[in-house]
Amino acid sequence: xxxxxxxxxxxxxxxxxxxxxxxxxxxxxxxxxxxxxxxxxxxxxxxxxxxxxxxxxxxxxxxxxxxxxxxxxxxxxxxxxxxxx
Amino acid sequence: xxxxxxxxxxxxxxxxxxxxxxxxxxxxxxxxxxxxxxxxxxxxxxxxxxxxxxxxxxxxxxxxxxxxxxxxxxxxxxxxxxxxxxxxxxxxxxxxxxxxxxxxxxxxxxxxxxxxxxxxxxxxxxxxxxxxxxxxxxxxxxxxxxxxxxxxxxxxxxxxxxxxxxxxxxxxxxxxxxxxxxxxxxxxxxxxxxxxxxxxxxxxxxxxxxxxxxxxxxxxxxxxxxxxxxxxxxxxxxxxxxxxxxxxxxxxxxxxxxxxxxxxxxxxxxxxxxxxxxxx
Numbered sequence: 012x013x014x015x016x017x018x019x020x021x022x023x024x025x026x027x028x029x030x031x032x033x034x035x036x037x038x039x040x041x042x043x044x045x046x047x048x049x050x051x052x053x054x055x056x057x058x059x060x061x062x063x064x065x066x067x068x069x070x071x072x073x074x075x076x077x078x079x080x081x082x083x084x085x086x087x088x089x090x091x092x093x094x095x096x
Numbered sequence: 097x098x099x100x101x102x103x104x105x106x107x108x109x110x111x112x113x114x115x116x117x118x119x120x121x122x123x124x125x126x127x128x129x130x131x132x133x134x135x136x137x138x139x140x141x142x143x144x145x146x147x148x149x150x151x152x153x154x155x156x157x158x159x160x161x162x163x164x165x166x167x168x169x170x171x172x173x174x175x176x177x178x179x180x181x182x183x184x185x186x187x188x189x190x191x192x193x194x195x196x197x198x199x200x201x202x203x204x205x206x207x208x209x210x211x212x213x214x215x216x217x218x219x220x221x222x223x224x225x226x227x228x229x230x231x232x233x234x235x236x237x238x239x240x241x242x243x244x245x246x247x248x249x250x251x252x253x254x255x256x257x258x259x260x261x262x263x264x265x266x267x268x269x270x271x272x273x274x275x276x277x278x279x280x281x282x283x284x285x286x287x288x289x290x291x292x293x294x295x296x297x298x299x300x301x302x303x304x305x306x307x308x309x310x311x312x313x314x315x316x317x318x319x320x321x322x323x324x325x326x327x328x329x330x331x332x333x334x335x336x337x338x339x340x341x342x343x344x345x346x347x348x349x350x351x352x353x354x355x356x357x358x359x360x361x362x363x364x365x366x367x368x369x370x371x372x373x374x375x376x
Contacts, residue, residue: 027372028368029368052365053221053223053272053273053275054223054249054362054365054366054369055365056272056273057223057224057248057249057272057273057369058365058368058369058372060224060272061372073270073272074224074272074273074274077272077273
């Protein structure tokens with residue numbers, strides 16, 4: 012897993028979710044994104060699905076897959092690496 | 097132009113009550129008017145359902161936020177409302193008092209609760225499915241689309257068993273996320289006609305003053321006037337909420353900044369989605 016991809020994923024989260032007052036360095040790579048972590052919800056998840064497809068050409072087909080993919084920044088980067096065309 | 101947005105009833109009680117200067121004043125009003133303290137989530141036995149608690153909590157939260165913003169020198173140039181957010185929005189615009197907003201919320205909630213005596217109702221939240229599929233699922237299963245929040249976020253309302261079938265159909269059509277919430281009544285559907293006379297009587301008990309700032313309704317997206325308010329309060333419970341249209345109407349009027357005056361940040365997230373589709 013490249014540090015470059017991790018950084019890109021963090022920036023994508025900040026940009027697509029319009030998170031204000033937070034830099035990409037402040038998002039922990041292995042921290043949960045939903046619930047206790049960034050506190051994201053299903054509306055945010057769909058926004059991330061669209062952003063991932065637009066930026067990396069990777070499709071998250073449903074919420075069940077999404078719950079695994081969006082577990083953390085690292086899991087997102089793993090999914091992108093495995094599925095990028 | 098600064099726009100304040102008043103959200104509707106929260107679906108869950110997952111946010112602590114804001115600690116704000118003079119917030120105690122609103123909490124005291126809640127106890128006096130509705131017999132319920134949303135901060136402690138404690139009532140004196142007068143509150144019959146979790147939905148009414150959530151409705152009072154939502155209005156009280158918005159009133160507190162509104163007070164706080166005004167005390168810190170902020171004022172809206174334009175006001176939008178979503179569903180039962182209208183009661184706090186009316187108070188923020190000076191049309192009714194904070195006390196009346198809380199009392200109206202509790203009275204409406206208790207009237208809606210009567211519908212649950214015969215039928216069990218629910219809401220279905222559908223995310224990530226095109227409108228045509230959601231409308232088809234609603235029609236096929238005898239329920240209604242109650243909220244058109246964005247092109248990909250909808251709320252269905254109706255009898256619980258039918259909502260479950262409609263949600264299953266949405267799942268089969270490829271919805272990204274689905275959830276079901278119990279509710280006292282199918283808000284924003286024609287089924288509310290069952291208690292329309294009673295609701296009309298509630299709304300006729302209050303005196304409405306002209307809004308001090310432009311308040312757009314969520315049906316026609318036109319400015320509400322004092323004389324239109326009682327009719328709108330009834331109509332809005334019978335008709336769907338079109339949030340995306342409200343937001344775009346505010347944008348067209350020149351609104352640049354949007355402040356969510358209430359619990360949660362669902363409206364901000366809806367706006368973010370609309371912007372992602374409508375702005376370069």
